[in-house]
Structure formats: C-alpha cells, structure tokens
Amino acid sequence: MGSQVAPALGRDVEGAAPSVIIKTEDLWKTYDMGAIQVNALCGVSFQIERGEYVAIMGPSGSGKSTLMNLIGCLDTPTRGEYWLNGRRVSELTDDELAYIRNKEIGFVFQTFNLLSRATALHNVELPLIYNGTPAAERRARAEEALRTVELGDRMEHKPNELSGGQRQRVAIARALVNRPSIILADEPTGNLDTATGDEIMALFDRLNASGNTIVLVTHEHDIAARARRIIHIRDGKVARDEKTGR
C-alpha cells in the first residue's frame, strides 16, 4: 500500500478567510450514558488562524479534551460543523480522515501514547510508515525530528528507558515528523514536574516561533500565559476568548 491520495485542497468555506485553519461552528458533543446524557460540549464556535499559538483553558471536566479530539479528527461531533483548512470534516471519508491525522495534524497526548515495545526512533517513524515514506528517508527524518527535541542520543531507547519529559519529547518529535500544519497538545505537561514542563513549553514556544500553528490544552495559568491567545472553556461553552499580549 503506497502513498495516500490527498483530499482535494482549497475548497473555500463560506465567510472564512484563507488564513483560517480551524473553524468550528456550534459544536456539540453529547455522551449517551444510558440513563443520563452528558453534554461535554454545548455549542462551541471559534476560529484559529495559521501561525497562532492558542491555549484552551478550563477546569477539569469542562470539555477541553473532547474539543481537542474533535479538532484532531479523532472523534466526531454530535452536532455542529468543523472546517479544517477550508474542508468540512463531516464530509470526509475514513481514508481522508486518516490522511489528515497523518499529515495535517500532530497530536500530543497527556499520556504520551507511545508504543511501549518500540524504540524512540521507531515511534517517531510510525506516522511516516503510514504515508509510504521510503525506509531510508523515514529514518533520516525521524532522526532529525528527535534531534529537534534534543533526543539525538536516545534514539534506540524504549519508552520505559526514558524519563517522562523525554517520553513527551519523543511524542512531540512524532507529532512534528510529518511537518503538519497544526500541532495539538492536550495537557502536554500534565504528567510532568514543573521544570520538565517548562522545557516542553520552551519547545512549543520555539515551534511556534518557527511558524507552527499550536493549540494546547491546559488548566494551568502559567502555561496558558505563554500562548498569545487563551480560549476559556466552562461547562462545554466558550466562556472567554482573550489575547495575552505576548
């Protein structure tokens, strides 16, 4: 199975400027728990432009992860629309969604989600495997990504031979390796101590400075303050949308 077919690019969305990379409109997500229905998201609408550095803040259970999973095309909304790079995500096929997850979005999870049996290098190579990058190029690019996160000397280590901060850096290298247009990070420092968390955040700062669009979820003020814009979420709704002045 060779390379994937790219979904048609550049279909313009009504009212959205070309620089808008993420646009959500009245997103709802309802979890059906049988007896009760949990509304994790209740009509979330916002736009994010190319190159922005956005923090999504809110207390635990406010719906941040739910929102991130929708933006990352890992989940589908109960209601509402979502445009990514000008394409209406609800219209995309399974393969097109896989392509987006592979090429356009780099997702960083709170719990790293690394393959425990694979080396750092192999973990970083994974996204490249799924778009048919030849082995030699794959290896070179994975090594480069690991060097970007300053793990050039830990490539053959397995996750359990790495510290938490190092694991998260492997995950970030993996998110970067396909040069996605957006990097999504759901509480990337949530499982790390403060010092390590600062290192990771410095990495995100650098990535944004070099042109990456970054959306990260956090419930810590210090972390959110590093972004240039904070979207506050409360009870599944956008409570406030502010510029930090950075």
Place this chain on the structure above:
Amino acid sequence: MTAREAFWIAIEALRAHKLRSFLTLLGVVIATTTLIVVMSVINGMNLYIATHIANLGANVFILDQFNWATSDEEWLKERRRNKPIKLEDYSFLKENLRGYKNIGATAWFRNSFAVRYEGRAMYDVQIRGETPSMIDMEQEQVGTGRYFSQAEYEHSAPVCFIGRDLVDEFFPNVDPLGKVIEVDGLPFRIVGVAQKIGKTLGQSQDDFAQIPLTTLQKFYSARPRLQVHVQAGNAGQMLELEDQVRALMRARHHISYQQTDDFGINASQTIMGLWERLTGSLFAITIGILAVFMVVGGIVIMNIMLASVTERTHEIGIRKSLGARRRDILMQFVIESGVMAGAGGVIGVALALIIAKLVDMVFTASVPLNAVLAGLMLSTGVGLFFGIYPANRASKLDPIEALRTEA
C-alpha cells in the same frame, strides 16, 4: 504501510508471546507435519516400488498361482480355485512358448531357515530354488564368483549363491568362495556372492541363499510351488507373450471358454496399479485429517488473534491517531496471523524432517520438496484466511474509543 513493515510488526508480536504463539500453532504444526510425513512415506514407497518392483527386470512378467493386484473377493475366489504352478507347467511353457528372451522359475521353499557355519547360526535366511536363467531377471547381481551353472542345475548340485548379509555374518575377513555352509543341516558350497542390495521398507534384501531349483526339489520339496518369470525382448512384445502364456496355461488346465483363468499373470504394471490405488486412498485420508487439523488450527488462531486485538486495542488507537487507515490495520493483523501460522508451518516442516528420518531408519521415507512447499503454503494460507475476521474487527475500531482503552 508495506507488507514488509507488517511482517516485522508480526515478528515482533510473536517474539513477545512465544509460548502462547506456539500453543496456538499446535494444530497447524500437526497438520503440516502429518502432510509432509505421509507424503514422504508415500514418496519413499514409490521410490521403493519404482526401483524394486517396477524394475523387477526389464520387460519381465510373472506367472503365479494368484493375481497380485486384485480385490479381496476376487482373491478369495482365486484361493479356492487356482492351482499352484508346478515344474511341469514351467517345462511345458519353456517348450511351447515362442519369442521370449528368457524364462526361469523360482521357488521359496520356506521363509525362515537356519544357516550355519563353524558353530555360528543365522536364522530368517530366505532360501530360494531357482533356474540358472533367473540371475538375468531379478535384482540380484553377481558380486564375486558366479551364479550356479546349467550343469550344477541339471545335477542338483549342493551349491549356493548367497547375499551380503551371510558374508558379513560368517566371513567377515575370509573369502567365502568355496566354503561350505550348512542349510537346514545339509552342506552347500558357496560359488558366488551377490552385490549388496540394501534395505527396502526396513527389510534387508541381502539375507538370502539361492540354490538350484533341482537341488531344492531333491533335498527339501519334491513338488515346489513356482513362480515362472518370462522376459520379453522389448516392452512391445510383453502383451503378446502374456497372451501366449495365458492361452497355453488355459489349454493345459482345460479351462473352458466361459471360465476365468485359474492362475495369475503379473506384470509390473499390475503392481503399480495396485500401488497407485492404495496410495490414492491413503492420500485422500491424509487430506481429510489435514483439513480437520487445519480448520481446528485456524479457529484457534482466529481466537488468539481476536484476543490479541482486544489486548492491543490501545496500540491500534495509537496507530489510527497517527494516520493508519483501515486497510493498514487490516493488513497488519492478517499478516501477523499469516506469519504466525507460517512459523507453525516451519516448525511442522522441521518436525516432519526429523520424523521422516526416523521412519526411514525402520521403514522408508523420502521427503519430497513439493510436500515441504505445500505444507508451508497451506499453513500460511490458513493463517491469512483465519486472520481476516479478527483483523477486520481491529480495522473497524474507532480511534478515540481505542485510545481510551487502557494500555
């Protein structure tokens, strides 16, 4: 994702669960081993038949009391009514048959016999009485010395022509020619030793002593039962000669037009025909057993793969979150299943090679290459096939649901 990557993922997964994988594979291993061992035994026997029966001498057919290749009920009938072939029949044929290259007669007197030399004894030696012409129609070849002569035959001389086993037993360091051995109490002078033939179907073919048929008559059995061997000049003359023999024998035995023969004419084709029918059914049974084992093995593999999919749901979630498509996950698990079963096939082949070697020591077996290939292809195929269902399940997992599962 390429098949090669899926292959390495599969190898990795198998290494992580060696014992479980092996237990899973028992069915496939047994099936593969059975297939190859049975095919090896059949093949070994084929080789035996080809070298020892089919070539019982070029263009030779045998007149015997019975047909060798026949159904059980036919044989019961023949047993009641067929008459033994006697010396008179042989002389009669020798007189009246036209156009043959060679004719001879042989008689097994008794199957096991004590042969002695200087206080040592060998039992289970085949004693055969033969006409001098038989040396040209059987597989034995003169090694040293000679076969007994026409003169010795006519004078019922106490001479013998022996197989290598007797030499090894009695004359390990001495020239046996001219020595006198005792066969059932009577002295026989050795005139020749046969070339070594070897074992077939686990039986030594070198434990014989051949004496002139007339000598056998004189000392042991006045009216021995014979087999008459007739050799044609070429294959084209065989049928014509068989017809002559049949007509002559029917006339001698006064068999009317409607009655069937009361003797058997056996050519190597008859034996081959019987053999082919036999191996045909043996093979059919094997295929049946094989199918059962393969299906059972396949179902076990399917269950293990289903368990593996459940166990690795989180991994599948990770892969999907990184852009794995359905078909990538499908291929990963189908190939894993195929590789696992293929590994079972390899183990099966290894076992079969060992077993075939052991069988060959006591009986006969020769591993044909295509049995090995068939075994490997079949086992891998079973794995691929029974991997489809679990792999399809894995491929349909929802990425976020899969990710939420605990690793």
